[in-house]
Amino acid sequence: MLDKIKLLVALLFVVAGVAGFYYYADQALLYRVLGLLGVIIVAMLVALTTQMGADTVSFSRAAAMEMRKSVWPTRRETTQTTLLVLAMVILVGLMLWLFDMVLLWAVKMLTGQGG
Numbered sequence: 700m701l702d703k704i705k706l707l708v709a710l711l712f713v714v715a716g717v718a719g720f721y722y723y724a725d726q727a728l729l730y731r732v733l734g735l736l737g738v739i740i741v742a743m744l745v746a747l748t749t750q751m752g753a754d755t756v757s758f759s760r761a762a763a764m765e766m767r768k769s770v771w772p773t774r775r776e777t778t779q780t781t782l783l784v785l786a787m788v789i790l791v792g793l794m795l796w797l798f799d800m801v802l803l804w805a806v807k808m809l810t811g812q813g814g
Contacts, residue, residue, distance in 0.1 A: 702749040712742035 716738030720731050746752045772780070807813035 702751065705745055705749050706751070709742040709746040712738050712745065716742070 716735045719738070720735045723731055723734075747756060804813065
């Protein structure tokens with residue numbers, strides 16, 4: 700029950716921050732954005748004290764650990780893959796363009812609009 704109250708308080712912080720952002724529309728945008736970011740940070744800190752927040756932090760740490768285990772492609776592999784994808788996109792684009800031109804020609808002939 701306490702977790703639900705904390706999450707509600709965090710939500711109320713965010714709602715109050717957004718309302719304050721628009722209420723003080725006559726103030727400089729920089730101060731309004733900084734105030735909104737501050738309120739959102741406070742809301743996140745409140746939300747992280749809940750069980751759901753602790754689970755989120757635990758999940759994030761596990762995900763970061765798995766990311767470190769990943770083997771990333773080298774610059775050469777990335778460049779080669781990118782060029783291959785680009786070539787295939789161009790090839791498929793040309794094929795679709797030709798197919799469209801043939802279909803357009805066929806429709807014009809069938810409807811009597813072709814010369």
